[in-house]
Amino acid sequence: MWVVFIDLDRFKLVNDTLGHRAGDGLLNTIAARLGPIMRESDTVARFGGDEFVMILSGDADEGLNAGILERVMASVAEPVVIEAQKFHLSCSMGIAVYPDDGREPETLIDHADLARYRAKETGRNTFQFYAAAMNEAALQRVRLEKHLRNALERGEFTLQYQPQVDLHSGRIVGVEALLRWQHPELGAVAPDKFIGLAEETGLIVPIGAWIIRTACAQNKAWQRAGLAPIRMAVNLSARQFAQRDLVKSVARVLEETGLAPEYLDIELTETIIMSAVEDTIAVLNDFKALGVQLSIDDFGTGYSSLAYLQRFPIDVLKIDRAFVHDITHAIDNGAIANAIIAMAHSLGIEVIAEGVETEAQCEILSRNMCDEIQGYWFSRPTSHEAIGRMLEEGKCIPAHLLRSQGRQRTLLSVDDEAHVTSALQRALRSEGYRILTAASGAEGLAVLAENHADVILSDQRMPGMSGVDFLRNAKRRHPNTVRLVLSGHTELRSITDAINEGAAYRFLTKPWDDDHLREHLAEAFAHKEMADENRRLNQVVQTANEELAARNRSLRNLLDQKQRLDAAANRLP
Numbered sequence: 353m354w355v356v357f358i359d360l361d362r363f364k365l366v367n368d369t370l371g372h373r374a375g376d377g378l379l380n381t382i383a384a385r386l387g388p389i390m391r392e393s394d395t396v397a398r399f400g401g402d403e404f405v406m407i408l409s410g411d412a413d414e415g416l417n418a419g420i421l422e423r424v425m426a427s428v429a430e431p432v433v434i435e436a437q438k439f440h441l442s443c444s445m446g447i448a449v450y451p452d453d454g455r456e457p458e459t460l461i462d463h464a465d466l467a468r469y470r471a472k473e474t475g476r477n478t479f480q481f482y483a484a485a486m487n488e489a490a491l492q493r494v495r496l497e498k499h500l501r502n503a504l505e506r507g508e509f510t511l512q513y514q515p516q517v518d519l520h521s522g523r524i525v526g527v528e529a530l531l532r533w534q535h536p537e538l539g540a541v542a543p544d545k546f547i548g549l550a551e552e553t554g555l556i557v558p559i560g561a562w563i564i565r566t567a568c569a570q571n572k573a574w575q576r577a578g579l580a581p582i583r584m585a586v587n588l589s590a591r592q593f594a595q596r597d598l599v600k601s602v603a604r605v606l607e608e609t610g611l612a613p614e615y616l617d618i619e620l621t622e623t624i625i626m627s628a629v630e631d632t633i634a635v636l637n638d639f640k641a642l643g644v645q646l647s648i649d650d651f652g653t654g655y656s657s658l659a660y661l662q663r664f665p666i667d668v669l670k671i672d673r674a675f676v677h678d679i680t681h682a683i684d685n686g687a688i689a690n691a692i693i694a695m696a697h698s699l700g701i702e703v704i705a706e707g708v709e710t711e712a713q714c715e716i717l718s719r720n721m722c723d724e725i726q727g728y729w730f731s732r733p734t735s736h737e738a739i740g741r742m743l744e745e746g747k748c749i750p751a752h753l754l755r756s757q758g759r760q761r762t763l764l765s766v767d768d769e770a771h772v773t774s775a776l777q778r779a780l781r782s783e784g785y786r787i788l789t790a791a792s793g794a795e796g797l798a799v800l801a802e803n804h805a806d807v808i809l810s811d812q813r814m815p816g817m818s819g820v821d822f823l824r825n826a827k828r829r830h831p832n833t834v835r836l837v838l839s840g841h842t843e844l845r846s847i848t849d850a851i852n853e854g855a856a857y858r859f860l861t862k863p864w865d866d867d868h869l870r871e872h873l874a875e876a877f878a879h880k881e882m883a884d885e886n887r888r889l890n891q892v893v894q895t896a897n898e899e900l901a902a903r904n905r906s907l908r909n910l911l912d913q914k915q916r917l918d919a920a921a922n923r924l925p
Contacts, residue, residue, distance in 0.1 A: 353450050354417055356406040357464035360428065361442045361476045362627075363402035368594030369628045374434045375402075378441075385427040389420060405461065421445060421479050429477070437628055442477035444468055453482045469493070497553060499535055500546055504559055509533055511566055512733035515742065516585070516704055516726045519718045519755045522748035526583035526617060528726065529567040530733045531559070551589050560592040564602060568609040568616060570736050575615075579743040583645060585617040590624050599638040606642075613643030617668070621649050625664060633663055640665040647704070651692060662699060669696045673707025673727070680712045680801050680829065690720045697721065698901075711753065712830075715804030718755050719832070719884065725749075752786070753804065761877045762786040764805040766796040766822060767838075768814045772862070776809075779866040780873070793822030800830055806880045807873060809860075812839030824855045832883065834876045836860055 360382065367375040379402065386396050386404065393409035406424075408417045428443040446467025454460045467482040474480065503509060509531060516526035533541040550556040564586050571584040592598060606613055618639060625632050625648065639646055647668040675689045689705065696703045705717045708727030717725060730749060731742070752760035763785045767773050773789050780787065788803055790796035792814055799805075808826055812819035823835045835855060840862035857879070860872055 354406075354408040355448045355450065355460040355464045356408060356421065356479075357399070357446045357448075357461065357468040358404040358406065358424065359444050359468050359472070360402040361444055361472070363441065365590060365594060365627055366434065366439060368591065369631060370435055370437070377434055378432055378439070381432050382428060382441075385430070386424060389423050389427060391420075394420075399461075405464070421447075425477065425479075437630070444471035444476050445479035446471055446482065447479060448482045493549070496538075496541075496546065497549055499538065500533075500550060500553070500555055503533060503535065504555075504562060508535055509559065509562065511563065511570070511736070513570075513736060513739045514726055514733040515731045515739065516583070516724050517730050517749055518724050519714075519722060519749075519753070522751065522754050523580075524582060524739075524742060524747065525724065526585055527739060528585040528587075528619070528733075529563060529570075531563060532733075551591055554591060556589045556591050557595065560589055561601065565605050565609065568605050568611045571615055572609050572611045574736075574740060574743065575611075577740065579740060581615055582743070583615055583617045584611075585619050585647065587619045587649060588624070590627070593620065593624050593632075593635070599635065599642060602639075602644070603642055606644075614645065617645040617647055619647045619649040619670070622651065636665050650706075666701055668702045668704055670726075671703060671705045671722075676705050676707045676713055676717070676727075677709070679716055680710065689717070689722075693720055693722055710802045711750075712800060712802055712804050714749065714753050718753050719887070721755065721888070760784070760786050761807070762788065762803070762805045763873065764788045764790065764796060764799060764803075764808045765810075766790045766793065766808065766814070766819070767811040768792060769811070772811070776869075779864075779869060783870060783873070785873075793817030793819070793825070796822055797825055797829070800826060800833075805830070805833055807876045808833050808835045809838050809873070810835070812837055820855065827855045832880075832887075834880045836872070836876060838862060838864070 360378075363375065363378070366378055379398065383398060383404075386406075390396050390406070391409065395407040397405055399405045406420075408420060424445070425443060428441055432439045432441065446464045446469070448454060448460045448463035448467065450460055453463045463482040467480045470483075471478050471480040511529050512532050513527040513529055515524045516528065517523065518525045531543060531547070533543075533546055535541055547556070550559055567584050567586050571582070575581055588598075595601070602616070602618075606616065625636070636646055645667045646665060647670055648664075648666055649670050650672040651669040669692060671689055671692050675692070679689060693703045702723040704724040704726055705713075705722050706726050708714055708717065708725040708729050710729055713727075714725055714729060750760075752762065761784070763780070765773055765776055765787060766789075767776075768791050770791075777787055788799055788805060790799050793810075794817060796808070796810065800808075808823065810819040810822055814822070817825075819837050819839060823837065826833060826835055834857050836858045837856050838860045857876060858872060860869065
């Protein structure tokens, strides 16, 4: 026979949001759905909390048993309406088979429970069979949970801070507080190893309260030291957000630490804010009344409704690192990031891009009107002492990457002959260009992936990849660069084709005249800057049009409401 351990995913959210009476109603609904699925030879029972156990006859074909599990999953996934709110649940199931996985009832249930944990770890809404290797993983989990329960009182947690940098001024305007755990025996425990466990066990509530208090106190300490005021971003978990006294407890922390509310930024994921939307809006409005800033973290990876997004009093969207990582390689990722920026600006919301790891990524985001960046390129998460030094020294990003200032002209020279590169640098020494170099097409593409360049000047004959082929690749990955061929070999057909298809802007010959070379490059940079300015103005106009359209929609809604109220008033006796 099969012993199947069933756990309802995210059931605690219902209890925490609507109370235990609503949770009991949900359990009754699920139980009523499970009963009809069972055969006469099967058994289903509530085991405790949100857990059920099924005993399925082993006499039938295993495919039939698997079919029952699929029907259970489909039944649980049907929407449940509780107190006029619709909830979408799923379930995770673990299976132990008698006698292979155990001969005693307790052993079978324990092993099915271990398999259920594995189902949750692999993404939930699925089922897993027991395997002996799960025992060791389960023991490790139990040990980790034991250590985690004592970590807070033993002072094993610390906070690190990652800067958020404004693309207008180039300066640090905020930091995100990130939890770190240093255990005396286990050493540094990675956040992905314990954050989920803390959430599941409920330990995230006291840990989260400690994070908020510690982060607010540290921000106030920086201010008392005479450093420029900055925002402190703190992530809230689903468990924390479900607390009924959350806003009051945050207000109490702000009062006790002396930190003004505008210097605290509460970060929430899309998943959290889209659960019980009406209650979420009420809590967010309470936070706004308190005066704190609100951000949606990892935007683009959840399931936000744009209709609801307009109702949330959100200040900032954080573009998930998944859309930033390949922004210099894949045009589609750049398009998604640009769409998020334009949409957010049309709603009056600022945008922070997470996971910025290269100058090239920063340049693209800056050019496309992103407001702030956060990532390893500027700084890894670091200690409060290091953040203090950055603020004191005024650490900022280079001026040529800022939105509001003229950028230093950057040239990438690609040539496999070192003496040619040296001669080129001498000829352009007085122009004030920032010159990057590469000895091959492949190396040139690698340089472009890490650095911003306005103009590319490439030799034609190089080992491995010709100049024209390199420029075609550069155009596909970095279409806003201006690309020129510099060659002593007049392969006119391939070069002409490259110019005609737009891969190359112009063809220059070796040996060059220094004055003519400078003139051609100055013209190429001017062409690039004019194109950039046109794109910027188009984005400004588009954003202004979208903002105007949003205001018009709001005005129409108000007028419609007024007309309905007037009509209702006229019907009164």
